[in-house]
Amino acid sequence: MKHLALSVAAISLAAFFGAPAKANDDLTYKVVRGDTLIGLADKYMLRASDYRIVQKRNRIANPHVIPVGTILKLPRTLLKFQPSTARLSSVKGQVTMTEGNNAKAVSSGQLLSEGQAVKTSGGAFASLVLEDGSRISVPSNTDLKIVRLRRYILESALDYDFQVDRGSARSKVAPLKSANDRYQVRTPRAVSAVRGTDFQTRFDYSTNRDFAEVDEGALAVGVKGGSELAVPAGSGLAVNADGSALTEALLPPLAIDGAGKLQNESSVRFALAAQKTPVRVSIAKDAGFEEQLADQIVSGADADFGNLDDGAYFFRARAISAKGLEGLPATYAFKRRLNTISGSAGSADEGWVFKWSGQGRGTIRYNFQLFRNNTDGPAFVDEAGLAAQQIILSELPDGDYYWRVGSVQFADGETNTNWTPLEKIIVASN
Structure with missing residues (x-):
């Protein structure tokens, strides 16, 4: 797995009573020659008169004279912005969008905006693509609200803010280009603010606990009492109902034998x-x-x-x-590639009758094999390319026999064969 360079992340936990924490609610601006607070307010702020708030917050004596190089803190709530959108790149199952008291089904390709929420039911999934290429996967049984989705006039800074009230959300965040860009995901007791990483945030309603697991990047976690926990890539964080937190190394990837094999049976x-x-x-x-x-x-x-x-x-x-x-x-x-096969064998007046059937797409041909006494050597009967779903064999000598049938599937330029298990029949003269 390739790690993103210079990935930075931070989680700020809420106070003991569980109100959502606020993370990085200011944008910063470096003063250049000719800047005045009144001029900056006219260019970047919703109301020109709000320069007074910035003046007080930054302890600027004269709004008309600011030393070059001064770093100003500008509250996001005061700034002009352009609405951004999130596109539903994939929708499966029952996925709804709510805004206020209105709820309606959504489909792939639809655009979502700030203030709307996505809800997935059981067995439903959705994925969102943001303006900068970041992506959010929303699994089943999740409520995800879009708190903020905007681009500020100042530096074209992005502000993405999501809230998981139930379930989980996995984020793959594109590296942010500006120090003022923000991407954060809230759960009831945590705010995960990231800068280019791959992580998951979850809220487990049954246990009343918040979780964050980091595949790539790193987390710095502020907890109740002012202490800080480091959560590097490959580690996870759990926040209990009382606000206490714990971290641990994530369990390693599982080695699953045969996970990449062709799936051709009736069930995957x-x-x-x-x-x-x-x-x-x-x-x-x-x-x-x-x-x-x-x-x-x-x-x-x-x-x-x-x-x-x-x-x-x-x-x-x-x-x-x-x-x-x-x-x-x-x-x-x-x-x-669905390609099932099952068979049966029985005696009749005309001899032994072997029948089979299966399911699969494309052209299907069958290969019947019968082994005498053991399966170590060549087949006693080996019939390939059969279109029929049965074969009758008469006058078999006495003995133990083992048989099987293979379904040979030709589809999409590929060939695959699925065999029934070897089964035994005994031929004995009356």
Whole structure:
């Protein structure tokens, strides 16, 4: 995994009573020759008279005379801006947009603006692309509000502010170009402010805890009492209901045997082997998991996603620690080509009848094999290229036989074969 250079991030926790923290609510401006507070207010502020607020905040004696090089702090709430938008790049399932008391379904390609909120139901997913190329993935059962989505006239500084009231959001943030650019995601007791990183923020309603997991970049966490916790890449943060916080190294990526193999059975399954902790597993159409299709937490040995359309996909797994933090991802590419096959064998007056059937797209041909006594040598009967779904064999000598049938699929310029398990029949003269 390639780490972004000079990635910087900060999380400020709220006070004990849980009100959202405010992070970096000022823009800074370096005074150049000819600047006056009145002139700056006329150019950059919503109201020209607000220069007095800036004068008092920065302790400027004369608004007409400011030393060159002075760093002014300008509250964001006073500044002129242009509205920005977020585009829904991917929508799956029941996804709604709310604004005030109005809610309506959304679709891929739709633009969202400041003040609106996105809600995903169970089994639904959405991804947003921002003006600077940053992306937010919104999984199932999440409420995400767009608090701010604007570009200030001053330095064209970006201000992206999101709030997760339920569920989670994964952000892949483009490196910010200006020191005044801001990207932050709030949960009930934390504000994650980042500058070019890959991280996830979550609020678990059932445990009333906030989480942040960092794949790339770094976090500096201010906690109650003024202490600071360092959360580097590969680490996570959990904030308890009382405002206390803990950090730990994220569990390493899981090694999953056969995760990249062709999936041709009726159900898409991955063998996770014996895991000591639960695992969050996801499937998407892209490696960045912006077009996510499925997501679940598995406590057993297998992850079963049911039937999927044929295509190319990505599978991701994260082990979940005892403290609830999701570990580093293991991501695998795989192909889905439905090609099932099952068969049966029985005796009839005309001999032994072997029948089979299956499901799959494209051209299907069958390969029937029958082995006598053992399967070590060549097949006793080996018929390939069959279009029919049965074969009748008469006058088989007495003995033990093992048979199987393969479904040979030709689709999208590729060939794949799926075999039934070897089954045994005994031929004995009456």
